[in-house]
Amino acid sequence: MLEIIKPGTNFDFVGKNKFFVSLSSIFVVLSLICLFSMGLNFGIDFSGGTEIHLRFDKPISVEQIRVIVEKSGYTKANILSIGEEQKEYVIRVAEFASIKDSEAQRIKELLISNYGKDKIKKFKFSGEAGDKFEIKFTEEVDISKLKEFLISNKVDCIDVKREGKTTEFQYLVILAGISKKIEEAITREVAGVKVEIIGVDAVGPQVGKDLRTSGLLAAIYSLIAITIYVAFRFDFRFAPGAFISLLHDGLITIGVLSLIRLEFDMTGLAAIMTLLGYSINDTIVVYDRIRENLVKYKTKTLAEIINISVNEMLARSIITSLTVLLVASVLLFYGGHTLRTFSFVMFFGVIIGTYSSIYIAAPISLYIERFINYYKLRSVNR
Amino acid sequence: MEKSWWYKFWFTICVIILSFAYLIPTFMGDKTPEWYKKLNDRRIRLGLDLQGGMHLVLGVDIDKAISDKADSFATDLESILKEKGIEFNKIERVDDSYQIKISFKSHEHAVSFEEKVIKEYPQFTIVNRGGNDIIIDFNDEYVANLKMTAIDQAMKTLTNRVDEFGVAERSIAKKGDNAILVQLPGLTDPERAKGLLGQTAQLEFKLVEDTVDLFSQYKDNLPEGITFDRAIYEGKDGQPVTEHYLVSKDKEKLLNFIKGVDTKGYQIVLGKEQRELETYYRTYVVQKKTPLTGEFITRTDVLIDHEENRPYVGLSFDVQGAKIFEKLTGDNVGRRMAIVLDNFVDSAPVIKEKISGGNARITLGAMKSYEELLEEANDLAIVLRSGALPAPVEILEERTVGPTLGKDSIDKGIKSIVIGTLLVLLFMMIYYKLSGLIADFALVLNLFLILAIMAFFEATLTLPGMAGLVLTLAMAVDANVLINERIREEVRAGKTPKAAIEVGYGKVFWTIFDANLTTLISAIILFQFGTGPIRGFAVTVTIGIIASMFTAIVVTRLVMDRIYHSHKIEKISI
Numbered sequence: 001m002l003e004i005i006k007p008g009t010n011f012d013f014v015g016k017n018k019f020f021v022s023l024s025s026i027f028v029v030l031s032l033i034c035l036f037s038m039g040l041n042f043g044i045d046f047s048g049g050t051e052i053h054l055r056f057d058k059p060i061s062v063e064q065i066r067v068i069v070e071k072s073g074y075t076k077a078n079i080l081s082i083g084e085e086q087k088e089y090v091i092r093v094a095e096f097a098s099i100k101d102s103e104a105q106r107i108k109e110l111l112i113s114n115y116g117k118d119k120i121k122k123f124k125f126s127g128e129a130g131d132k133f134e135i136k137f138t139e140e141v142d143i144s145k146l147k148e149f150l151i152s153n154k155v156d157c158i159d160v161k162r163e164g165k166t167t168e169f170q171y172l173v174i175l176a177g178i179s180k181k182i183e184e185a186i187t188r189e190v191a192g193v194k195v196e197i198i199g200v201d202a203v204g205p206q207v208g209k210d211l212r213t214s215g216l217l218a219a220i221y222s223l224i225a226i227t228i229y230v231a232f233r234f235d236f237r238f239a240p241g242a243f244i245s246l247l248h249d250g251l252i253t254i255g256v257l258s259l260i261r262l263e264f265d266m267t268g269l270a271a272i273m274t275l276l277g278y279s280i281n282d283t284i285v286v287y288d289r290i291r292e293n294l295v296k297y298k299t300k301t302l303a304e305i306i307n308i309s310v311n312e313m314l315a316r317s318i319i320t321s322l323t324v325l326l327v328a329s330v331l332l333f334y335g336g337h338t339l340r341t342f343s344f345v346m347f348f349g350v351i352i353g354t355y356s357s358i359y360i361a362a363p364i365s366l367y368i369e370r371f372i373n374y375y376k377l378r379s380v381n382r
Numbered sequence: 383m384e385k386s387w388w389y390k391f392w393f394t395i396c397v398i399i400l401s402f403a404y405l406i407p408t409f410m411g412d413k414t415p416e417w418y419k420k421l422n423d424r425r426i427r428l429g430l431d432l433q434g435g436m437h438l439v440l441g442v443d444i445d446k447a448i449s450d451k452a453d454s455f456a457t458d459l460e461s462i463l464k465e466k467g468i469e470f471n472k473i474e475r476v477d478d479s480y481q482i483k484i485s486f487k488s489h490e491h492a493v494s495f496e497e498k499v500i501k502e503y504p505q506f507t508i509v510n511r512g513g514n515d516i517i518i519d520f521n522d523e524y525v526a527n528l529k530m531t532a533i534d535q536a537m538k539t540l541t542n543r544v545d546e547f548g549v550a551e552r553s554i555a556k557k558g559d560n561a562i563l564v565q566l567p568g569l570t571d572p573e574r575a576k577g578l579l580g581q582t583a584q585l586e587f588k589l590v591e592d593t594v595d596l597f598s599q600y601k602d603n604l605p606e607g608i609t610f611d612r613a614i615y616e617g618k619d620g621q622p623v624t625e626h627y628l629v630s631k632d633k634e635k636l637l638n639f640i641k642g643v644d645t646k647g648y649q650i651v652l653g654k655e656q657r658e659l660e661t662y663y664r665t666y667v668v669q670k671k672t673p674l675t676g677e678f679i680t681r682t683d684v685l686i687d688h689e690e691n692r693p694y695v696g697l698s699f700d701v702q703g704a705k706i707f708e709k710l711t712g713d714n715v716g717r718r719m720a721i722v723l724d725n726f727v728d729s730a731p732v733i734k735e736k737i738s739g740g741n742a743r744i745t746l747g748a749m750k751s752y753e754e755l756l757e758e759a760n761d762l763a764i765v766l767r768s769g770a771l772p773a774p775v776e777i778l779e780e781r782t783v784g785p786t787l788g789k790d791s792i793d794k795g796i797k798s799i800v801i802g803t804l805l806v807l808l809f810m811m812i813y814y815k816l817s818g819l820i821a822d823f824a825l826v827l828n829l830f831l832i833l834a835i836m837a838f839f840e841a842t843l844t845l846p847g848m849a850g851l852v853l854t855l856a857m858a859v860d861a862n863v864l865i866n867e868r869i870r871e872e873v874r875a876g877k878t879p880k881a882a883i884e885v886g887y888g889k890v891f892w893t894i895f896d897a898n899l900t901t902l903i904s905a906i907i908l909f910q911f912g913t914g915p916i917r918g919f920a921v922t923v924t925i926g927i928i929a930s931m932f933t934a935i936v937v938t939r940l941v942m943d944r945i946y947h948s949h950k951i952e953k954i955s956i
Contacts, residue, residue, distance in 0.1 A: 001870065001956065002812065002813050002814075002815075007870075007871075007874055045913075053784075053787060055786070128776075129776045129777075130576070130776060130777045130780075131576070158573055163584070174573075174576070176573065177572070177573060177576070177780075180573060196784070196786070197784065198783075198784035198786050198787040198790075199781075199782060199783045199784055199787045200572065200780065200781070200782040201780070201781045201782075202779065202780040202781070203778075203779045203780075204777070204778040204779055206441075206778060207439060207778045207779045211913070214911045215911065217911065218907050218908060218910070218911035218912070221907050222903060222904045222907040222908070225903045225907065226900050226903055226904070229896075229899065229900055229903060230900070233896055266912065266913060266915070266916050267846050267915070267916065267919075269912075269916075270846060270908055270912065270916045270919050270920070273904045273905075273907070273908050274850075274853065274901075274904065274905075274923065276904055277900060277901035277902075277903075277904035277905065278857065278901070280897075280900045280901075281857070281860070281897040281898075281900060281901055282897075284893065284896045284897045284900065285864065285893055285897060288892070288893040288896065289893075292889070312871070313867075315867055316860075316863050316864055316867045319813065319863045319867075320857075320859065320860040320863050322809070323806050323809060323810075323856045323859045323860075323863075324853070324856045324857060326802070326805045326806060326809065326856070327802040327805070327806065327852050327853055327855070327856040328853075328856075330798055330801045330802040330805065330852070331798050331802070331849055331852065331853075334794055334797045334798045334801065335794055335795075335798050335845075335849060336790070336791065336794045336845075338431075338791065338845055338846075339794075339798075339845065339846070339849050342846065342849055343849070346853065
């Protein structure tokens with residue numbers, strides 16, 4: 001029999017709980033400080049913006065790309081090199097629409113100077129609506145001439161279409177997207193390079209905000225649902241421990257994500273929720289054994305029973321954590337950049353989830369027991 | 383062995399066979415034999431992140447559409463009032479509402495407005511009278527109705543446009559209250575798609591020129607897949623009218639061919655035709671000019687003719703539209719009028735008589751059941767309304783994955799699954815020996831079962847889904863670890879293998895159940911809130927949890943019971 005933990009092992013987990021509860025409290029506070037001072041490095045799912053995944057046929061340095069991207073007028077460019085060869089990059093910018101308000105203003109003035117102020121009824125551009133603007137004229141204009149005029153004045157327009165009512169003369173100008181602009185800029189600035197856009201993610205600012213809210217809600221709901229389930233299936237005394245240890249795992253993981261500036265996106269959120277599921281799984285296994293031992297050893301104190309139970313489950317906790325860790329590290333190595341945050345959260349989360357089941361969830365049920373006993377005693381004494 | 387063991391045994395065998403049967407189309411792909419496809423062609427779908435393609439979320443700006451409508455009515459009012467001799471100083475829309483404020487020259491004019499004009503517009507109510515001013519507003523019912531149907535209309539428009547790309551397996555779905563999710567797998571020209579989908583719908587009424595024959599001259603040298611056809615319908619005074627048109631199943635082909643046809647000053651537009659459950663595309667020859675557009679429509683409803691018990695579509699025009707419509711129908715009784723949405727003929731009913739008063743009725747084809755008619759009437763009403771309420775759509779979110787990136791992701795996903803699974807298998811085998819091997823068998827079966835269930839539901843596999851899959855396997859091992867550790871404890875306590883197995887499985891069941899259920903809760907909540915790839919993840923995890931309960935508890939027990947069924951066996955390899 002191959003045994004990681006020899007039977008009869010008896011570590012005094014409960015005896016050290018003051019130390020670990022304090023340690024965890026410190027970490028939770030530190031995480032909160034990290035979170036509030038630095039915030040999370042939101043991926044575009046949550047922040048809004050545009051992310052472009054490019055591949056070149058020859059190496060280009062990060063600096064070269066940064067210069068080009070910033071020259072094109074995009075801010076907060078985050079450039080991630082993929083692989084060792086400097087041929088593949090993910091570029092993230094804060095903009096959703098390919099032109100800025102100032103550029104829109106320039107176009108408006110151009111149109112006014114060309115068509116005359118009295119002929120243009122309305123010019124509408126909104127950064128939230130993406131790569132297009134609307135012009136309303138007082139009379140019909142030639143679509144192809146309008147397009148030519150715009151292109152000759154360096155407006156990257158893909159198409160011009162008439163829309164709306166027949167009695168009104170409204171035209172829709174569709175502009176080239178950010179990805180196309182950056183692709184063109186790189187081809188222009190770097191001689192003889194072939195650029196291939198292999199993926200584009202663009203999320204409008206409103207959507208980003210909505211996703212952030214719904215993501216937070218998802219995490220909160222799942223926390224509440226799990227706690228209710230534990231309270232219902234086990235005992236009222238166990239639920240707070242489960243809740244606090246889940247909160248502990250979630251907060252510390254997010255704190256670490258904030259500290260190491262790993263991109264937090266939808267997949268990261270999925271990982272956090274999976275982690276909550278995993279962590280409660282671990283807690284339940286320990287609780288279950290405590291419940292069983294409560295019946296088995298009627299004369300022993302809860303502290304002793306917790307100690308026995310945790311020791312009995314120690315081998316299992318370690319083995320299961322190891323298998324999950326194995327898989328998480330495989331994902332970290334082979335999963336690519338899309339899964340990086342996910343794998344990291346799982347890797348880190350498994351360790352912290354196992355730790356919290358032993359050092360946080362169990363002692364808290366002990367505290368609650370003591371608390372209840374104290375009040376019972378007091379009411380008897382009266 | 384006991385009877386119950388045999389039941390479970392045969393049940394497991396059935397599950398294994400079914401799993402393989404369901405996985406054949408997924409693994410063989412296009413090489414699946416035809417006869418098998420007929421039997422079962424369900425397979426796992428690849429998410430856009432793996433397959434490549436485009437994912438768009440379009441927001442429908444309903445508010446803007448309704449205020450536009452108020453604006454245009456305000457403009458119309460000016461001419462209506464002038465015509466009726468009602469004098470006013472100013473007509474304007476009240477900011478941040480749909481209300482229209484009219485300042486009349488005198489109180490008498492205001493009264494005659496109330497008496498003569500506003501009664502003709504049931505969609506308005508008077509919300510305020512003060513001196514010479516009147517404020518009118520759309521009534522709540524009208525606004526609610528507009529809001530409710532605006533998304534349906536936008537969806538219909540988008541569906542038409544998306545079909546232009548000829549993308550197989552496209553999907554268009556409502557998302558929340560005012561957004562639409564469009565998924566176009568395999569689409570390679572995102573810029574074009576964005577341009578097309580971001581436009582506002584255009585509804586036109588055009589006269590069909592059925593007597594004009596543009597196509598018989600090409601009849602003998604049509605490309606393959608396009609056929610020439612004639613049809614006869616009852617025109618004016620019951621006279622038969624013969625129409626000549628082209629039909630094809632392939633829309634692109636038909637469009638390409640039409641480009642070369644001499645239109646003789648007419649215009650050719652396409653429409654759909656149902657033939658024995660299959661959709662064909664056909665041509666219509668229409669007049670180039672557009673006498674009437676959807677902007678004049680004020681409302682459309684699906685109504686029932688109680689005498690004939692047949693559903694039909696009723697529509698109303700505003701004053702200006704009613705006039706044009708009256709003349710149009712009066713001049714062209716017996717001819718057909720094509721209802722064209724975004725350059726695509728939705729239907730082409732025959733004009734039966736001159737229609738005045740601005741209320742028209744469109745009756746539908748005769749040879750159909752009540753339900754079919756009702757559905758058709760609903761569809762048509764949506765189309766007509768999209769002309770009445772052109773709600774602007776805006777791109778809120780765009781995700782494009784190129785085919786190379788998709789392939790990369792598949793490679794990464796498969797590599798992770800294979801290596802991850804192998805490591806877990808190896809670990810279990812070393813640590814628990816024979817019992818580990820049994821758990822491994824269950825784990826591999828679990829993997830197949832998960833994939834088979836996904837194939838059965840035609841679920842979507844994404845890259846996060848693949849990660850979820852390996853992770854589920856790693857967590858599924860937990861059940862066997864729990865069982866095996868428990869059996870070890872019981873053996874140490876001096877029980878025989880058979881008894882230890884009995885106790886081990888029995889005591890651990892509820893632990894495993896509770897632990898899995900909480901994970902399930904997280905996964906289901908995630909599914910509710912997540913988008914695309916994350917939903918794929920949630921689906922994989924959910925299926926994984928259910929499948930792993932079966933394999934880890936039932937299947938391993940089956941094997942264990944078989945090996946240690948006799949009390950004589952004293953040693954257990956664990």
